[in-house]
Amino acid sequence: MALVNSGEEPDTLTTMEQLDAWYAEHEFTGRRDHDAAELDALRALRPTLRELLTAERDDAAELVNALLAEAQAVPQLRRHDGLDWHIHAVPSDAPLAHRVAVEAAMAMIDVIRSDELSRLTVCVDDRCECLVLDLSRNRSRRYCSTTCANRNAVAAYRARGRQSAG
The missing domain is CATH 1.10.3300.10 (Jann2411-like domain)
Structure with missing residues (x-):
């Protein structure tokens, strides 16, 4: 991988x-x-x-x-x-x-x-094409790295802030 x-x-x-x-x-x-x-x-x-x-x-x-x-x-x-x-x-x-x-x-x-091929996916970050190996018990891993996960969490947080302000 x-x-x-x-x-x-x-x-x-x-x-x-x-x-x-x-x-x-x-x-x-x-x-x-x-x-x-x-x-x-x-x-x-x-x-x-x-x-x-x-x-x-x-x-x-x-x-x-x-x-x-x-x-x-x-x-x-x-x-x-x-x-x-x-x-x-x-x-x-x-x-x-x-x-x-x-x-x-x-x-x-x-x-x-x-x-178990469903454990192999592509990162859900729109700007990333890296592969993800999901070994979590509940099959919840969606991002290839903390960097991609954090980038998307911040974007979602900012979107929620704009939505509540607007």
Whole structure:
């Protein structure tokens, strides 16, 4: 989700330093090329992941299958770098964008199987296109960030003030 949202204005994935920070924040392991091609490949992956994360259930399943087939994914349990058993579906020496695509597809398998795609939405702020993952118990999250939520709360407050004054 963070990778997709990095493509919204202002784009927050344009430099190697930003890529390094994103890589560290999301605790990816394995091969890193540290070159412009790697950065460009991740940036190019964003529209595909946006399509996957906003698709209807059957379309999302087709996209997952296509991503996994393209990567020739073979899920296996791995334990490394102090992490307990978890799934890797491509080798750790595969290109970073390749691994990110497969990890997103693998994560979506459970979302699709449990029919929870309604937890993935687009921010309701008219000026924002970021994606929202709603993990709240009552499914009430509507904004991607506190910034968007606050901007809309202030606008609503001011509108109420104008309405009562007018």
